[in-house]
């Protein structure tokens with residue numbers, strides 16, 4: 001039963017949780033210090049003076065992790081959420097950075113960093129990860145220009161909603177879904193670029209096949225069947241719970257545009273985070289930043305397709321066909337098993353949605369409670385209460401942690417283990433899942 005599944009801890013030997021806590025967290029905090037150092041260097045005297053004290057608070061977090069100190073209760077900082085963290089910390093009991101529930105400790109880390117900025121006078125709203133997000137996006141130039149060209153070609157060649165055979169529409173759905181999926185890959189410059197290049201040719205089924213073999217749980221057919229159901233509702237509102245800024249956000253906007261253009265969706269709502277989260281997640285300013293970059297000939301010199309695509313995307317926002325929202329629930333430490341109780345209004349909204357798309361690894365961890373499920377567990381079971389709800393869930397996730405479900409058989413698990421040593425397929429970002437729950441309980 002759901003309640004009994006054990007979630008991964010940062011003390012689990014050889015786990016991705018342990019690797020992340022030991023190796024990545026101190027570096028992430030160090031990176032935030034370096035980033036603000038750089039900004040402070042060109043700031044006024046008062047800002048620099050305040051930063052000097054904040055710097056100590058951030059370094060303290062880094063040292064606590066390195067010394068494996070206990071997690072202390074968060075101090076109130078005037079923004080929501082502190083109570084949720086402290087309540088859960090209390091419930092976990094004794095724990096330290098390297099011996100704690102991974103999901104909780106990692107969410108705690110980002111909320112703790114945020115308290116330093118929330119309690120400042122001069123650094124309110126500062127995004128410590130912005131510099132990194134923007135510079136990474138600019139590096140994905142080739143893939144951005146290619147994807148712009150591909151999408152404008154799709155738009156030019158077909159009346160997306162009605163023309164083309166059922167098979168052509170199905171293939172386009174697969175292609176667009178896989179672009180949004182691989183947009184979540186860690187190694188964007190490699191994985192995304194390769195799949196983008198190959199996918200330019202819709203006939204190039206080889207390419208799709210090639211990346212498809214790394215999709216270890218692939219429910220695309222079931223999603224397509226659901227979307228083809230007749231009669232389809234008049235109001236087909238689709239929610240997309242976003243993950244990362246930059247290239248992934250760009251692929252998500254293309255996916256949103258595609259779903260609207262081909263009339264699968266009548267409106268799209270994108271859910272983003274309220275403050276900097278897991279380094280690269282989308283916060284409100286990232287959306288403006290994306291458009292500014294896309295419009296810049298300095299960042300993206302090949303304007304042939306972008307100059308047509310960007311106004312097209314902007315129009316969706318202006319008409320309200322695409323809207324953006326954020327709920328404090330997304331930056332709590334709770335898994336989505338707790339959504340019905342912790343965020344009932346959000347849960348109701350998502351239950352009435354035509355489709356809810358969850359992007360990325362962290363959302364998948366939260367959907368599955370970061371549980372160490374046998375890999376052959378059904379997605380529905382791992383969803384816990386959401387698997388018993390009416391919510392129609394599509395998770396698009398490249399595998400970057402310890403959790404994975406929905407693999408069809410133990411034989412397949414054995415084959416994956418043989419192909420990618422010591423369970424690397426669950427964590428190296430080169431494998432993925434397209435997991436669907438149809439909301440039939």
Ligand code: F6P
Pocket residue numbers: 020106184243244278280359360361362363365400401
């Ligand atoms: O590298 C591990 C990690 O930081 C995980 O903690 C987290 O699940 C993931 O990366 C973030 O990935 P994504 O942006 O796909 O949610």
Ligand code: MG
Pocket residue numbers: 243244278280281360362
């Ligand atoms: Mg993320």
